[in-house]
Amino acid sequence: MKKENNRSLRKLLKYSKKYLKYQKTPLILTPLLLLVSILSPFLIKYLIDDIIGNHEFSQILPFVILFTIVILSERLISFIVNYGYYKSTNLAARDEQIYMFKKILTIPIKEFSYNKIGDFMSRVLSDTLEVSFFLGAGISVITYNIIQLIVVSLVLLYLNWQLAVITFIMVPFYYFSLRAFDKNLQKSSELERIAYSDLTEELREKIEGLMPIKSFCKENFFSKQFSYISWIWVKKKNRLNMLNQSAEDFMSFIYELIPVLILGYGAYLILKGNATLGTLMGFYAYLGWIFTPIRNLSSFYIQMQRVRQVSERIFEIHDFPEENMREGKSFPNNDYPITYENVCFKYKDSTVLHDINLTIGTKEKVAIVGTSGAGKSSFVNLIPRFYEPATGKVMINGIDVKKYNLKQLRKNITIVRQDDYLFNMTVKENIMLDDEFTQEEFMKAVKKAKVDKFIGLLDEGYDTVVGERGSKLSDGQRQRVAIARALIREPKVLILDEATSGVDSQTEEEIFDELKEYEMTLIIISHRLSTIRKADKVILLKDGEIRGEGMHEELLKNAPIYKEIIESQLVV
CATH class of the missing domain: 3.40.50.300 (P-loop containing nucleotide triphosphate hydrolases)
Incomplete structure (x- = not known):
């Protein structure tokens, strides 16, 4: 099962490369965003140790102006990058929907006899939106967060290697929390998608059959049927959301525990004379930067389990046989018994x-x-x-x-x-x-x-x-x-x-x-x-x-x- 899951994710990752063309702006600007972001802890350290420590009153205003420019620049670049992700995601969803619609038009009629129309609709309109972020921004997001994780780790080591080691020790707990929820998330995601397809098909069928429903005054009967199927989907969706939220909250607990340990051990180092207050504050300010990419990658991994299930439904349509409309003999003009x-x-x-x-x-x-x-x-x-x-x-x-x-x-x-x-x-x-x-x-x-x-x-x-x-x-x-x-x-x-x-x-x-x-x-x-x-x-x-x-x-x-x-x- 694990090999199959990994194979599906590799297939999806390979397929997503076709949408790199939409990710040029984020890919170009993310290194600049990372460079600007790195300046914050060093500025905080400089404020506490050099300006406040040396009573440099004349440096406070230039420091505030510089820090404001850094933050403004960071937000501006971040806006452009994140908008680029959304734009790329929407374009990927559009391209997938158009491709799948064209693909469906080439599928032999018999495939429609064996599959529900509502299921096709769900795959084209709903499933494509589920995977669109991964297709349209996945590679950029993964690359950026990995680079950010490496750079931030180096900066933390530079600021204080002892505090950095404590931080790194806690990182594996993120991985174990993911493994604890992984299997249930995959199964729950698959069941939710099946239930949603059934709900879509139920809605389509009953709307198309509105005339006989009204003719035989069966509104209540079919309303109960739809309510029952809707309730099944809600239960599957609630379980999926519960598992997702449990994973998120467990990682949040670890995320919020680390600063407590860092502040405690940092205070000990300051009292021992092995660190400065500016170093601790800069480290503390930058601590979130190492868990941000870890958390992003962790959340992305959880989402990928759902995306993997959904992508398989999309690739099923991709893999349907197509009618060959181009090759073959010309139709006879005069005699065609x-x-x-x-x-x-x-x-x-x-x-x-x-x-x-x-x-x-x-x-x-x-x-x-x-x-x-x-x-x-x-x-x-x-x-x-x-x-x-x-x-x-x-x-x-x-x-x-x-x-x-x-x-x-x-x-x-x-x-x-x-x-x-x-x-x-x-x-x-x-x-x-x-x-x-x-x-x-x-x-x-x-x-x-x-x-x-x-x-x-x-x-x-x-x-x-x-x-x-x-x-x-x-x-x-x-x-x-x-x-x-x-x-x-x-x-x-x-x-x-x-x-x-x-x-x-x-x-x-x-x-x-x-x-x-x-x-x-x-x-x-x-x-x-x-x-x-x-x-x-x-x-x-x-x-x-x-x-x-x-x-x-x-x-x-x-x-x-x-x-x-x-x-x-x-x-x-």
């Missing part, structure tokens, strides 16, 4: 598709029909490689989709889903998504998708902000915007996964009539009989297997399961 060859697909530990063999011809219109849970969405998700088959191959024009350039593959194969996400932007921005299309192309897409039929009802027309997840639009309106977003890009393969379920039958009829003008392969998952009848071929899925393939009339005669689905589920 889709072939499933002995395809099986598993979601987690459950087999969803079994031994699928099928070919969808270029520009063919195919309807996928099946009961709920039959694997329809999984079937189409394999084509643009949102998921990978467990066995077998999905091919386009006889070539495994894995060999195609992924960016080209997804530009040419577009899926519009029942609840396609709309961003909190305008209608037009949701359709364009920062791509460059002409006004003519835009108007063509919105007319084909029948967005133009309702746009006049919105206050700002195409410039109306649709709200979070398109909350200002109806289900049917959101679906039409999503279809327009797909059509404007004119993909070679368009997949509509219940994409018109919220649209009235007449408008749906009009949309599918418009789609006839596009030269594309069309794959439709629908529960509307009028839509299915328009397909060149119907694929019947049940329990992850193809149970029938053919025209609607053929399946109605030859496939009892299909007839049962038609009679029980489909809408005319």
Whole structure:
């Protein structure tokens, strides 16, 4: 365990070197700050032994002016250095959040199925802040405190070696106090982060599910659930804070004990004639300077145990596999039949598709029909490689989709889903998504998708902000915007996964009539009989297997399961 902890800290320290670029000001000014700070005990010694001891009244005013300049200079440099630390820390947090957000965008979709969205949010927004000080200022702080410890030790030895030895004897107690709390701090920190992630996920889930909560008047029920999980986190956080505070207070006790010993032994040396009062006062004034870096390094060490736990969560995201969007074959221009060859697909530990063999011809219109849970969405998700088959191959024009350039593959194969996400932007921005299309192309897409039929009802027309997840639009309106977003890009393969379920039958009829003008392969998952009848071929899925393939009339005669689905589920 200890080796693993040290390895994690070394990894984090090595990684933090990338943020040295933000620490230039503190690194440059800390030696000057240390030099100015060193002057204080010598000035105190000079005041007591030389000015007061020799009754040099004329030197008091120059001494006060000089000491004031030294203190002012120290504070000014300290302000610049500490602000530099904060600035570097904030910049490191920003860079990490941006990097992790970009990283998440490259992670395969399946990783989101295995991990909680709230956990990702916690890592990006919360964990990065936890480690930001270490990343943005850690090396500078450690370096400065180590140098300060060495310099101060030399100064104390110079002032009085006997008092210095007493001081050094007490230093190991700091180390032992850290070791006493180390193990519990690590475990407590890990448990607190897990509890906080659970709390974040709970909040996200319940906010997104606000409609059914209100519909079934379950506010009290879910409030109790959230309160319980919040209380679990509070208990973990309280224990962590208790351990942290215990460690801090124990070291404070040692810190406050040392001056008592120094004053006592210093008085003895003065009475014996082995030291001057000025030496004792200068030593006493400077005593805190040796325990300041020790205390800083000790506190930093304690914080590092928590940072180590948090950094592992961050590095987990760093280490996630990325989709390769650049390499691969170009998507074919004219002939792109889709072939499933002995395809099986598993979601987690459950087999969803079994031994699928099928070919969808270029520009063919195919309807996928099946009961709920039959694997329809999984079937189409394999084509643009949102998921990978467990066995077998999905091919386009006889070539495994894995060999195609992924960016080209997804530009040419577009899926519009029942609840396609709309961003909190305008209608037009949701359709364009920062791509460059002409006004003519835009108007063509919105007319084909029948967005133009309702746009006049919105206050700002195409410039109306649709709200979070398109909350200002109806289900049917959101679906039409999503279809327009797909059509404007004119993909070679368009997949509509219940994409018109919220649209009235007449408008749906009009949309599918418009789609006839596009030269594309069309794959439709629908529960509307009028839509299915328009397909060149119907694929019947049940329990992850193809149970029938053919025209609607053929399946109605030859496939009892299909007839049962038609009679029980489909809408005319």
